[in-house]
Amino acid sequence: MEAIQPTADHATSSIDVIVPTVVGLCAEFDDVTAVTETAARVRDAGFKYWDVHSPFPIHGIDHAMGIRPTILPVLVLMGGLTGCLFGITMTAWINAFEFKMPAPFNWTNLQGYQFFISGKPLWSLPAFIPVIFECTVLFSALTTVFGMLLLNKLPMLYNPLFRLKNFRRATSDRFFIVIDAGDPNFDRQKTAELLRSGGAVSVETVDE
Amino acid sequence: MGSHSHANRLDSDVTRLRPGNGGIGIFLMLAGLAGVIVAAIVSYTGAHDLVRFYRALLFGVAGYLAISCSALLFVLINHLVRAGWITNVRRVLETLAIQIPLLGILLIPTIITVAKQDGTIYSWAVPSDTPEVHHGAGDAHAATAGDQHGAPAAPHVDNHAAGAKPVHTETAKLQHVGKTDNIIPGYHAGEVSLPYPNEQVRPGVERDFDRLVAEKNHGWLKPAFWIFRIIAYLAILTWVAWYYRSRSIAQDATGDVDISSNLQKISGPLLMACGLIVTFIAFDMFMSLDPHWFSTMYGVYFFASGTQAMWAVMCLTFIILQSRGYLKESIGTEHFHDMGKMLWAFIVFFAYIAFSQYMLQWYANMPEETFWYDKRGYSTAHPNGYTPFALILLIGRFIIPFLGLVSRHVKRNRFGLGFWSVWLLACFFCDIYLLIMPEFHWAGTTHELRFGLPEFLCVAGVGALWLGNMIRMLAANALRPLRDPRVHESLAIQNI
Numbered sequence: 001m002e003a004i005q006p007t008a009d010h011a012t013s014s015i016d017v018i019v020p021t022v023v024g025l026c027a028e029f030d031d032v033t034a035v036t037e038t039a040a041r042v043r044d045a046g047f048k049y050w051d052v053h054s055p056f057p058i059h060g061i062d063h064a065m066g067i068r069p070t071i072l073p074v075l076v077l078m079g080g081l082t083g084c085l086f087g088i089t090m091t092a093w094i095n096a097f098e099f100k101m102p103a104p105f106n107w108t109n110l111q112g113y114q115f116f117i118s119g120k121p122l123w124s125l126p127a128f129i130p131v132i133f134e135c136t137v138l139f140s141a142l143t144t145v146f147g148m149l150l151l152n153k154l155p156m157l158y159n160p161l162f163r164l165k166n167f168r169r170a171t172s173d174r175f176f177i178v179i180d181a182g183d184p185n186f187d188r189q190k191t192a193e194l195l196r197s198g199g200a201v202s203v204e205t206v207d208e
Numbered sequence: 209m210g211s212h213s214h215a216n217r218l219d220s221d222v223t224r225l226r227p228g229n230g231g232i233g234i235f236l237m238l239a240g241l242a243g244v245i246v247a248a249i250v251s252y253t254g255a256h257d258l259v260r261f262y263r264a265l266l267f268g269v270a271g272y273l274a275i276s277c278s279a280l281l282f283v284l285i286n287h288l289v290r291a292g293w294i295t296n297v298r299r300v301l302e303t304l305a306i307q308i309p310l311l312g313i314l315l316i317p318t319i320i321t322v323a324k325q326d327g328t329i330y331s332w333a334v335p336s337d338t339p340e341v342h343h344g345a346g347d348a349h350a351a352t353a354g355d356q357h358g359a360p361a362a363p364h365v366d367n368h369a370a371g372a373k374p375v376h377t378e379t380a381k382l383q384h385v386g387k388t389d390n391i392i393p394g395y396h397a398g399e400v401s402l403p404y405p406n407e408q409v410r411p412g413v414e415r416d417f418d419r420l421v422a423e424k425n426h427g428w429l430k431p432a433f434w435i436f437r438i439i440a441y442l443a444i445l446t447w448v449a450w451y452y453r454s455r456s457i458a459q460d461a462t463g464d465v466d467i468s469s470n471l472q473k474i475s476g477p478l479l480m481a482c483g484l485i486v487t488f489i490a491f492d493m494f495m496s497l498d499p500h501w502f503s504t505m506y507g508v509y510f511f512a513s514g515t516q517a518m519w520a521v522m523c524l525t526f527i528i529l530q531s532r533g534y535l536k537e538s539i540g541t542e543h544f545h546d547m548g549k550m551l552w553a554f555i556v557f558f559a560y561i562a563f564s565q566y567m568l569q570w571y572a573n574m575p576e577e578t579f580w581y582d583k584r585g586y587s588t589a590h591p592n593g594y595t596p597f598a599l600i601l602l603i604g605r606f607i608i609p610f611l612g613l614v615s616r617h618v619k620r621n622r623f624g625l626g627f628w629s630v631w632l633l634a635c636f637f638c639d640i641y642l643l644i645m646p647e648f649h650w651a652g653t654t655h656e657l658r659f660g661l662p663e664f665l666c667v668a669g670v671g672a673l674w675l676g677n678m679i680r681m682l683a684a685n686a687l688r689p690l691r692d693p694r695v696h697e698s699l700a701i702q703n704i
Contacts, residue, residue, distance in 0.1 A: 059702040060702055120571075126566070
């Protein structure tokens with residue numbers, strides 16, 4: 001898999017010297033403790049656009065990175081409440097009220113019916129609770145999945161990090177801290193120094 | 209990774225109760241015993257002889273039995289799934305489980321009432337002779353329905369005439385009350401009248417014959433068989449609880465990793481056995497209070513209800529222990545968060561189970577099932593004294609705590625967690641009250657709410673005995689597993 005080569009190698013044999021844009025710095029670590037401690041230093045240095053890559057979840061990395069709690073639970077609560085209301089409205093409409101869709105939507109021909117089932121009241125809460133419950137669960141689950149994808153900016157099909165050969169070990173036995181060049185505090189020399197002082201095995205630039 | 213720093217933290221962990229706390233336990237036990245004895249005296253001098261005490265004692269024991277059985281199941285589950293987080297709180301769980309023999313001793317009066325076969329607690333325990341004529345079908349309902357349709361076969365078997373034994377008049381009256389009231393309405397009177405239940409005591413009838421109960425009385429609910437089963441259940445659970453606790457304590461001294469793997473190895477089969485036993489305890493001891501009613505979900509209901517209360521007890525125990533300076537280093541906010549999650553999960557699980565059982569029987573609307581709910585005031589058509597308790601189950605035990613404990617910030621806050629634990633424990637005892645007490649009928653009355661001094665003294669007294677014995681046993685050993693291989697794993701947990 002040597003398909004992608006750093007552009008700098010070609011630049012030497014080429015007439016047009018392409019100066020690659022540096023988009024970030026990638027530091028490689030071989031130890032969980034070192035990466036956690038360095039993450040805490042990067043946090044304290046005030047960086048905002050950076051991330052830690054690890055083959056497995058690291059206990060306490062959220063605190064070391066200073067990540068604020070996600071708003072996903074709030075979204076899920078909203079989704080769940082919406083689902084609950086949807087379930088209540090739906091069961092009430094299609095079982096208890098002969099309500100026709102009003103003017104702009106009358107082409108749908110949607111209409112509720114009054115179903116008299118088993119001698120129960122038309123809108124009978126205990127009988128509909130399973131439906132309402134399932135709607136709540138469905139809406140919550142969908143909000144969780146799609147909210148997670150949106151908040152993580154997924155799907156992301158390409159990332160300049162994929163060019164780094166060493167970075168492939170992020171899925172097996174190495175840990176990486178990547179700092180984005182767009183960060184206000186980013187300085188190529190000083191930031192590399194910060195990462196090295198934390199015990200990085202190597203610090204590479206990430207090119208566009 | 210950071211196991212060295214953890215080890216240093218653990219050095220300053222206070223894992224033994226200070227001397228004197230064992231004395232508090234023994235004092236609590238004596239107070240509890242005194243409470244139970246006073247309950248017996250109050251009951252004996254009251255209108256209902258010792259009958260009220262026997263019933264109140266069963267109610268008193270039931271809640272704690274549910275909690276201890278659930279604790280035992282969770283000890284087994286914990287070993288089965290190799291749970292790491294639970295390790296540092298497991299000793300309290302083991303100590304909760306080992307209270308089963310104490311509760312078994314407190315169940316002796318209940319067992320005596322069955323042995324005496326006088327129907328004080330269980331209406332099926334009264335000896336009844338199966339009539340010579342069987343109506344062919346093995347189905348008890350079909351047979352009883354046959355009785356209604358004119359067959360005057362229902363023989364009035366008279367205890368006195370049979371000369372079985374001389375029966376005290378007071379007992380005979382109770383027998384009469386117990387029997388008549390528990391018959392499915394309409395079965396005995398030869399008339400089926402809606403709405404249910406039609407439970408008035410018919411004067412002048414010495415005893416009704418109830419085929420369903422009579423057949424159970426000769427089968428699954430034969431008193432001798434029942435007593436044998438209850439003793440066997442409690443003996444097996446006691447052995448399992450003792451084995452897991454004693455091995456865990458042995459590991460404190462030796463640090464032998466083989467103990468953990470051995471306990472894990474046997475936990476699967478034992479969990480299956482104990483799960484069945486707890487289900488059958490629920491069926492035999494509590495569901496059989498009304499031998500006409502049946503629900504396959506009852507065992508799960510008992511377990512879910514007890515487990516919710518068990519996590520509430522666990523949360524409160526560790527809040528109190530930490531406020532007194534114990535286990536400050538080994539138990540952290542993460543453990544409270546995890547216990548809070550279990551508590552919240554069982555709010556949902558209990559509601560799910562309880563509602564499922566209710567919804568199916570409500571929807572099918574079959575008289576032989578719905579009368580059980582009607583007795584408990586679930587019906588909007590016939591509310592009775594128990595209706596507030598039914599509402600507590602829905603609103604107090606599900607809707608309010610569901611919203612109150614849903615946030616992680618509440619679960620990670622000692623005050624918030626403690627508040628909801630106390631709240632849920634109160635609701636738990638309302639649930640146990642609602643499960644047991646509506647089955648007892650008192651001469652001439654139906655649906656009368658009984659919560660007086662004997663009931664209160666029994667719940668509080670058994671609670672003091674149970675808690676005192678727990679403190680006494682906690683004081684005898686370390687408060688957490690000291691050398692379990694997963695202590696550090698438990699210490700390192702993080703809730704992301």
